Amino acid sequence: MLSNSKRSLVLSVVVGILAVMPVLASAGEWQYNMTEGVTSISKDVYDLHMLIFYICCVIGILVFGVMFVSMFLHRKSRGAVASQFHESLTLELLWTAVPAIILIAMAFPATSTLKDMYDSDDPEIDILVTGHQWKWRYDYQGTEVSFFSNLSTPSAQIDNEQEKGQHYLLEVDEPLVIPTNTKVRFLVTAADVIHSWWVPDLAVKRDAIPGYTNAAWTYVEKEGVYRGQCAELCGKDHGFMPIEVHVVSKAKYAEWLAGKAAQAAEVKAASSKTFSFDELYSGGETLYATNCAACHGGNGEGGVGPAIKGSKIATGGITDHLDMVINGSPNNPMMAAYGEQLDPVSLAKIITFQRNAFGNNMGDSVQPLDIVTYKQGQ
Amino acid sequence: MAHGPAKGFTRWLFTTNHKDIGSMYLWFSFTMFFLGGIFALVIRAELFEPGLQIVKPEFFNQMTTMHGLIMVFGAVMPAFVGLANWMIPMMIGAPDMALPRMNNWSFWILPFAFALLTSTFFMAGGAPNFGWTFYAPLSTTYAPDTVTFFIFGVHIIGISSIMGAINIIATILNMRAPGMTLMKMPLFVWTWLITAYLLIAVMPVLAGVVTMMLMDIHFGTSFFDAAGGGDPVLFQHIFWFFGHPEVYIMILPAFGIVSAIIPTFARKPLFGYSSMVYATASIAFLSFIVWAHHMFTVGMPLVAEAAFMYATMLIAIPTGVKVFNWVTTMWKGSMTFETPMLFSIAFVILFTIGGFSGLMLAIAPADFQYHDTYFVVAHFHYVLVPGAIFSITAAVYYWLPKWCGNMYDEALGKTHFWLAFAGLNITFFPMHFSGLAGMPRRIPDYNPLWADWNMISSVGAFLFGAAQLLFLVIVIKTIMGGRKATARVWEGSHGLEWTVPSPAPYHTFTTPPEIK
Ligand SMILES: [Cu+2]
Numbered sequence: 001m002l003s004n005s006k007r008s009l010v011l012s013v014v015v016g017i018l019a020v021m022p023v024l025a026s027a028g029e030w031q032y033n034m035t036e037g038v039t040s041i042s043k044d045v046y047d048l049h050m051l052i053f054y055i056c057c058v059i060g061i062l063v064f065g066v067m068f069v070s071m072f073l074h075r076k077s078r079g080a081v082a083s084q085f086h087e088s089l090t091l092e093l094l095w096t097a098v099p100a101i102i103l104i105a106m107a108f109p110a111t112s113t114l115k116d117m118y119d120s121d122d123p124e125i126d127i128l129v130t131g132h133q134w135k136w137r138y139d140y141q142g143t144e145v146s147f148f149s150n151l152s153t154p155s156a157q158i159d160n161e162q163e164k165g166q167h168y169l170l171e172v173d174e175p176l177v178i179p180t181n182t183k184v185r186f187l188v189t190a191a192d193v194i195h196s197w198w199v200p201d202l203a204v205k206r207d208a209i210p211g212y213t214n215a216a217w218t219y220v221e222k223e224g225v226y227r228g229q230c231a232e233l234c235g236k237d238h239g240f241m242p243i244e245v246h247v248v249s250k251a252k253y254a255e256w257l258a259g260k261a262a263q264a265a266e267v268k269a270a271s272s273k274t275f276s277f278d279e280l281y282s283g284g285e286t287l288y289a290t291n292c293a294a295c296h297g298g299n300g301e302g303g304v305g306p307a308i309k310g311s312k313i314a315t316g317g318i319t320d321h322l323d324m325v326i327n328g329s330p331n332n333p334m335m336a337a338y339g340e341q342l343d344p345v346s347l348a349k350i351i352t353f354q355r356n357a358f359g360n361n362m363g364d365s366v367q368p369l370d371i372v373t374y375k376q377g378q
Numbered sequence: 379m380a381h382g383p384a385k386g387f388t389r390w391l392f393t394t395n396h397k398d399i400g401s402m403y404l405w406f407s408f409t410m411f412f413l414g415g416i417f418a419l420v421i422r423a424e425l426f427e428p429g430l431q432i433v434k435p436e437f438f439n440q441m442t443t444m445h446g447l448i449m450v451f452g453a454v455m456p457a458f459v460g461l462a463n464w465m466i467p468m469m470i471g472a473p474d475m476a477l478p479r480m481n482n483w484s485f486w487i488l489p490f491a492f493a494l495l496t497s498t499f500f501m502a503g504g505a506p507n508f509g510w511t512f513y514a515p516l517s518t519t520y521a522p523d524t525v526t527f528f529i530f531g532v533h534i535i536g537i538s539s540i541m542g543a544i545n546i547i548a549t550i551l552n553m554r555a556p557g558m559t560l561m562k563m564p565l566f567v568w569t570w571l572i573t574a575y576l577l578i579a580v581m582p583v584l585a586g587v588v589t590m591m592l593m594d595i596h597f598g599t600s601f602f603d604a605a606g607g608g609d610p611v612l613f614q615h616i617f618w619f620f621g622h623p624e625v626y627i628m629i630l631p632a633f634g635i636v637s638a639i640i641p642t643f644a645r646k647p648l649f650g651y652s653s654m655v656y657a658t659a660s661i662a663f664l665s666f667i668v669w670a671h672h673m674f675t676v677g678m679p680l681v682a683e684a685a686f687m688y689a690t691m692l693i694a695i696p697t698g699v700k701v702f703n704w705v706t707t708m709w710k711g712s713m714t715f716e717t718p719m720l721f722s723i724a725f726v727i728l729f730t731i732g733g734f735s736g737l738m739l740a741i742a743p744a745d746f747q748y749h750d751t752y753f754v755v756a757h758f759h760y761v762l763v764p765g766a767i768f769s770i771t772a773a774v775y776y777w778l779p780k781w782c783g784n785m786y787d788e789a790l791g792k793t794h795f796w797l798a799f800a801g802l803n804i805t806f807f808p809m810h811f812s813g814l815a816g817m818p819r820r821i822p823d824y825n826p827l828w829a830d831w832n833m834i835s836s837v838g839a840f841l842f843g844a845a846q847l848l849f850l851v852i853v854i855k856t857i858m859g860g861r862k863a864t865a866r867v868w869e870g871s872h873g874l875e876w877t878v879p880s881p882a883p884y885h886t887f888t889t890p891p892e893i894k
Contacts, residue, residue, distance in 0.1 A: 032814065063705060074711050092653045114680065117743055158823060193519075193520050196750060200816045209610050210515065215677075229818050231750040234516065235439070
């Protein structure tokens with residue numbers, strides 16, 4: 001039993017909270033609802049979300065309303081005497097039937113949106129999206145264009161040594177680029193564990209599962225940058241594999257694609273080029289930082305993976321080193337087969353770097369051609 | 379025949395007394411609740427601000443995983459078994475559980491299971507880090523070596539639960555006092571009977587899935603390894619075939635508790651007793667055909683997706699019936715608001731809010747946006763914390779005077795309630811917002827966009843934690859002394875447990891009572 005003063009205290013707290021809520025919500029920066037997104041599907045999903053939310057609100061107001069009235073009126077301290085009724089078939093039938101009707105009404109729009117989401121036929125562009133621990137790879141089907149998309153937020157920001165940018169943890173080195181007004185299909189799969197490719201503004205979330213290729217699609221009319229993240233726990237850096245989609249005009253897309261294809265051809269050509277030691281080493285330094293440091297440490301001191309500094313393999317025969325990096329470790333799937341992930345030039349640079357950095361000082365180097373020959377020899 | 383408990387430590391080691399075993403379950407659960415709570419606070423401390431401050435991502439994943447495992451299997455389930463042990467024999471007029479030696483064993487293997495599980499913190503590779511849902515292949519090919527300890531821990535927990543369930547069924551079906559027909563049983567007994575069947579149905583499935591993992595890891599099979607012709611999605615189907623009924627295992631006994639407490643403090647019989655029984659049974663049945671709503675994004679065919687959506691929406695109906703019955707029980711009662719009643723009312727309100735978000739999640743197209751975000755975290759904490767934890771807390775306040783013979787301090791109890799209530803809502807309500815705004819779950823660091831909601835959640839979590847320390851103090855204080863409780867304890871109480879003196883003697887109903 002609350003005394004009067006206590007009751008007014010409780011009341012004022014409740015009123016206070018209710019009064020503050022809209023202020024908080026309108027504070028601008030406070031995003032508190034699902035995005036409407038930029039596709040017809042994302043808008044349908046948003047509408048469904050709001051519809052079911054309002055239905056819940058109405059039911060909630062009714063149920064809690066009756067409850068609060070009862071708690072106020074039917075309390076012993078007000079001299080209420082308990083009546084002893086405890087059954088009513090009419091009531092039971094009523095509150096079984098009414099929700100059933102509401103649910104059936106809800107099922108129709110939900111089913112139709114679901115159908116649309118599943119209708120990924122007849123795409124104009126197909127992109128294979130592969131989840132890797134902890135980055136995304138995009139392969140534009142029917143072209144040579146294929147690249148990894150890594151987190152580009154500097155580790156100094158993560159470690160609170162630098163101020164965090166606006167797109168902290170939602171920015172990548174190479175974004176996915178797609179054209180406007182085009183049906184794009186994503187074929188989503190994974191190379192190691194399960195990931196999930198999610199871009200809220202497109203209302204696309206598909207699990208990336210090894211051995212499966214799941215289809216999702218989108219059709220965006222508005223140019224812009226849309227960001228997302230991996231949504232399925234995939235290990236240590238699950239929180240650090242964002243997605244950045246740039247939607248550009250068809251003309252810009254064609255330009256971009258041509259540039260990318262040319263780049264791919266260049267890399268292919270470079271595979272037969274000979275690089276100086278310094279070119280290899282300094283190129284390897286940055287590539288190591290983005291691709292390997294997460295497990296082997298920024299200074300080669302090790303972490304999830306063994307130390308590279310003084311490592312048996314990095315200071316041993318070149319063939320073993322090539323084998324480890326190109327084919328991955330037979331003992332530990334964490335050490336992936338990079339032969340499929342990186343081009344020969346990058347591999348040559350990284351391996352040269354590993355053999356000479358952190359005081360390993362082997363003095364030798366690996367050329368892209370060595371990589372190509374090694375892979376062909378297998 | 380009437381003799382007291384043995385002296386010293388062996389009393390607890392060898393006891394076959396349902397009250398002793400019930401107490402041990404409850405203390406064990408309380409301990410695990412604090413351990414799991416500490417893990418939660420580590421999570422909330424790290425998420426207080428963007429950036430990595432306190433723990434590394436590897437350890438963060440161990441915290442989320444162990445928090446879930448410990449709370450589900452160590453805190454909630456043993457607490458309900460403890461309450462069942464204490465109360466079911468006294469509610470049906472039985473002298474003890476039907477299988478007292480097995481009862482002893484099903485408790486005593488639990489501490490070993492959790493010792494096995496938590497010892498992994500001190501091993502190379504660390505504790506399980508693949509989430510409490512342990513999806514393969516993250517939990518098999520890519521798991522730390524300690525996963526084997528996890529697997530055996532789960533096996534032992536499963537054996538314990540199955541033995542507990544068998545015991546409860548055997549007790550309820552065979553040991554009711556003459557005249558205690560099924561439809562006269564208190565709802566707590568009913569809900570536990572149905573829960574026990576759920577346990578027997580699904581704990582073997584859990585044991586099966588972890589055994590398949592064990593085979594994949596150590597014996598070269600590839601049930602869940604795509605490279606060997608296996609199927610990672612199969613894992614999820616099996617896991618959730620266990621996992622969804624498991625959710626109801628953690629809530630049905632709570633329904634029973636609240637159905638005992640609300641009539642007592644409304645001084646009015648429970649409204650719609652038989653519809654409550656049928657609703658419980660329907661929920662239990664439906665729990666077997668909705669599992670894939672946890673997997674709307676795995677790429678199931680459209681028909682399967684739609685079928686699971688419809689089945690899931692159906693659950694709202696029997697759940698709604700229960701809520702309406704509780705509210706109608708309060709209607710035209712003569713209510714007082716002692717601590718157990720406060721927790722029960724909060725249960726009804728907050729569990730209903732969790733039910734609303736559940737209904738939203740059932741809408742498959744919308745789930746594509748909700749899935750694996752903080753919205754889901756908000757949802758299941760709204761059903762589990764006010765659902766399971768609040769009902770257990772309510773049960774403790776309600777029956778503690780019966781157990782130890784002393785009344786708890788009402789002012790402290792109410793303080794506990796308001797702190798816990800505020801803490802819970804401050805922690806979990808903002809998670810709806812951060813989730814809808816796009817924050818994925820299980821990440822150690824995040825974009826500043828979600829910083830404000832997270833900071834509020836973290837403050838709330840510490841408040842909630844502090845409230846539970848007060849709970850511990852209240853329980854200990856009550857056991858040590860206090861105003862003596864009468865046999866009835868509460869003015870409006872009904873049922874056999876209130877006919878024996880407080881504290882309940884070591885042996886009750888050695889001769890069966892008569893039920894009119
Ligand atoms: Cu991932």
